[in-house]
Amino acid sequence: MNSAQPGRHAVKTTDTAFDIVESLWELETASLGTLAERHGVAKSTVHRHLATLINRGYVVREGDEYRLSLKFLDIGQFTRTREEAYVLAKPKVRELAEKTDERAQFIVEENGRAVYVHMAAGDHAVTTNTYVGKHAPIHASAAGLAILAKMDEATVENVIERHGLPSYTEYTITTRDALYDELEAVRERGYSVNDQGHIRGLRAVGAPVCDRNDEVIGALSISGPTNRMQGEWFDDKLPALLCGSANELELNIAF
Amino acid sequence: MNSAQPGRHAVKTTDTAFDIVESLWELETASLGTLAERHGVAKSTVHRHLATLINRGYVVREGDEYRLSLKFLDIGQFTRTREEAYVLAKPKVRELAEKTDERAQFIVEENGRAVYVHMAAGDHAVTTNTYVGKHAPIHASAAGLAILAKMDEATVENVIERHGLPSYTEYTITTRDALYDELEAVRERGYSVNDQGHIRGLRAVGAPVCDRNDEVIGALSISGPTNRMQGEWFDDKLPALLCGSANELELNIAF
DNA sequence: GCTAAGCTTTTCGATATGCGGAACGGGTTG
DNA sequence: CAACCCGTTCCGCATATCGAAAAGCTTAGC
Numbered sequence: 340m341n342s343a344q345p346g347r348h349a350v351k352t353t354d355t356a357f358d359i360v361e362s363l364w365e366l367e368t369a370s371l372g373t374l375a376e377r378h379g380v381a382k383s384t385v386h387r388h389l390a391t392l393i394n395r396g397y398v399v400r401e402g403d404e405y406r407l408s409l410k411f412l413d414i415g416q417f418t419r420t421r422e423e424a425y426v427l428a429k430p431k432v433r434e435l436a437e438k439t440d441e442r443a444q445f446i447v448e449e450n451g452r453a454v455y456v457h458m459a460a461g462d463h464a465v466t467t468n469t470y471v472g473k474h475a476p477i478h479a480s481a482a483g484l485a486i487l488a489k490m491d492e493a494t495v496e497n498v499i500e501r502h503g504l505p506s507y508t509e510y511t512i513t514t515r516d517a518l519y520d521e522l523e524a525v526r527e528r529g530y531s532v533n534d535q536g537h538i539r540g541l542r543a544v545g546a547p548v549c550d551r552n553d554e555v556i557g558a559l560s561i562s563g564p565t566n567r568m569q570g571e572w573f574d575d576k577l578p579a580l581l582c583g584s585a586n587e588l589e590l591n592i593a594f
Numbered sequence: 595m596n597s598a599q600p601g602r603h604a605v606k607t608t609d610t611a612f613d614i615v616e617s618l619w620e621l622e623t624a625s626l627g628t629l630a631e632r633h634g635v636a637k638s639t640v641h642r643h644l645a646t647l648i649n650r651g652y653v654v655r656e657g658d659e660y661r662l663s664l665k666f667l668d669i670g671q672f673t674r675t676r677e678e679a680y681v682l683a684k685p686k687v688r689e690l691a692e693k694t695d696e697r698a699q700f701i702v703e704e705n706g707r708a709v710y711v712h713m714a715a716g717d718h719a720v721t722t723n724t725y726v727g728k729h730a731p732i733h734a735s736a737a738g739l740a741i742l743a744k745m746d747e748a749t750v751e752n753v754i755e756r757h758g759l760p761s762y763t764e765y766t767i768t769t770r771d772a773l774y775d776e777l778e779a780v781r782e783r784g785y786s787v788n789d790q791g792h793i794r795g796l797r798a799v800g801a802p803v804c805d806r807n808d809e810v811i812g813a814l815s816i817s818g819p820t821n822r823m824q825g826e827w828f829d830d831k832l833p834a835l836l837c838g839s840a841n842e843l844e845l846n847i848a849f
Numbered sequence: 850g851c852t853a854a855g856c857t858t859t860t861c862g863a864t865a866t867g868c869g870g871a872a873c874g875g876g877t878t879g
Numbered sequence: 880c881a882a883c884c885c886g887t888t889c890c891g892c893a894t895a896t897c898g899a900a901a902a903g904c905t906t907a908g909c
Contacts, residue, residue, distance in 0.1 A: 350646040350867070352607035352896065357650050364669055367676055371857060381898045386858065391605040395612050399704060403856065403905095407673050409702070409709045413727035414619055415670025418662050420725070421622055447664070449654060454664045470675070472668035606895065607867065626886060636869045641887065658885055851909090858903065866896075873888070879881090 355380065356388050360407065363398065368406045415472065424556045424592045425456050428548070431559060431584045432457040436464065438580060439561055441568075444469075445548075446482035447557035451498040453483040456557065465564050467538065478504050478518060479511050481533035481545030482558035487518075488525035489547045489555035495522070510535040530578045531558075535565065542568035544578050546585035551593040559585050610635065611643050615662065618653065623661045670727065679811045679847045680711050683803070686814060686839045687712040691719065693835060694816055696823075699724075700803075701737035702812035706753040708738040711812065720819050722793065733759050733773060734766050736788035736800030737813035742773075743780035744802045744810035750777070765790040785833050786813075790820065797823035799833050801840035806848040814840050 358378050363369060371389065375382040389405055392398040399408045420426055428445040435443035440461035446453050453475045460466075469475070477483035477498060487495055495518075504513045512518050525531040531545040543562035549555050561581055562568075568577075613633050618624060626644060630637045644660055647653040654663045675681055683700040690698035695716035701708050708730045715721075724730070732738035732753060742750055750773075759768045767773050780786040786800040798817035804810050816836055817823075823832075 349649055350607060350642055352605060353611040353646045356608040364672060384897060387605055391608045394604055396705060409673050409704050411666055411673050412670035415667035416725055416727035417619060418664050418666050449664050450651060470671055472671035474668060639868060
């Protein structure tokens with residue numbers, strides 16, 4: 340999944356270091372030998388790299404097993420709170436989840452993908468395998484569409500170019516034309532809708548959140564099962580609630 | 595063993611890569627030139643490293659400024675949810691915060707330090723500069739003392755050796771004897787107390803959380819201002835509530 | 850209580866590879 | 880227009896990284 344380019348200017352050593360990190364991410368825990376075999380490098384190489392990572396506090400050793408340390412949690416939490424807007428979004432997400440009894444989230448764009456920054460679940464919310472920090476396809480989520488609708492065309496083109504429009508269900512938007520039509524609809528409506536574009540049986544509405552310069556920062560969204568997400572509730576009440584929250588958040592951000 | 599020998603078998607290139615990562619952590623955002631100057635390396639070197647980090651998705655570029663990406667959030671969240679016990683602790687922390695109206699947290703030990711894994715604040719909770727992911731001195735926190743009390747002496751010695759017993763206020767435990775006395779008291783009491791050992795004006799109680807083999811996993815704690823943390827509430831009610839939660843959590847973990 | 854097998858750790862020399870410095874291109878400011 | 884910032888590229892050299900093999904450790908099996 341390393342869709343990196345030729346890496347003409349890449350530092351190979353750093354690449355192997357992060358190969359190890361990402362293996363530990365995937366495997367949860369692994370022995371030195373396992374890691375060496377996995378990447379086809381000598382055990383001594385892995386050993387040296389693990390020693391370095393341990394010294395720096397990114398990896399901890401438990402017997403003969405290695406795992407990632409909680410330093411990543413520390414740094415990760417930092418990236419989540421650095422932008423004041425992200426912090427302000429948190430209570431809004433909780434509020435939406437409580438009011439609607441569904442799952443609400445605040446999502447931002449990074450590298451052409453959607454990233455879950457905050458998430459809260461009402462009592463009846465569905466449990467999916469989404470989690471804070473998760474990266475998701477931007478064109479197949481309500482929040483993602485809301486963000487795209489606020490971007491200029493060049494940026495959208497860039498995203499399409501980098502990631503394409505992969506299909507997840509028969510409802511996924513997979514063509515450039517369909518996407519642009521949808522984005523136009525979002526701009527008219529003021530909010531976005533995702534009808535099972537990513538996961539079958541899941542509908543969502545999303546609203547962009549912009550700063551005082553009208554630059555999009557992220558988006559709020561609410562998602563739930565199709566059987567509850569329909570009728571007047573889905574068409575009117577929910578969007579109104581969502582847009583209200585997005586608006587309040589924008590005011591908080593702008594002061 | 596060789597923990598005090600930094601760099602002996604270290605990979606220098608990886609070190610400079612993480613130097614850059616940690617500079618971005620500290621500076622929030624920086625230009626290529628700034629980073630080069632900061633570490634006394636050539637701009638070309640920094641450029642190559644940044645290119646590698648961007649390729650891998652750990653750094654994003656905004657104009658001529660670089661910052662850490664939300665990939666760290668993704669990995670960090672993973673390290674936080676990998677252990678089932680950590681996940682089970684979350685609702686208990688919230689519950690404690692709501693019941694006591696103070697700040698509650700779940701903390702684990704890593705590399706001889708205390709790390710905040712979950713945190714929740716009641717309506718009247720004090721706001722301090724603690725946050726999820728934060729690393730704190732283990733001997734100067736209630737949860738840390740609770741964890742130390744459950745460790746065997748060799749492990750405790752190891753922790754003291756690595757980090758010492760630095761002082762933060764006039765109440766901090768700073769001698770080996772005082773620490774061992776305190777740990778003994780914790781074992782008798784069944785819970786730990788931290789009276790302004792880290793921050794003046796802040797008291798806390800902590801209770802260890804163990805798995806079915808009686809191995810300590812982490813600790814729950816409740817903290818608040820000295821004016822509320824006193825009398826019968828602090829001496830009896832609060833510890834009872836805390837130990838109850840810790841007990842329930844242990845049962846959940848063991849099934 | 851011994852050997853064997855699994856693993857990590859260390860050593861060491863060859864060579865690939867990261868490094869620095871200088872030159873380049875492209876904006877922005879005076 | 881020139882000076883100055885930024886990032887980017889090129890290239891030769893020294894060195895830090897690599898792999899293979901052998902040396903240490905534990906644990907397991909008999």
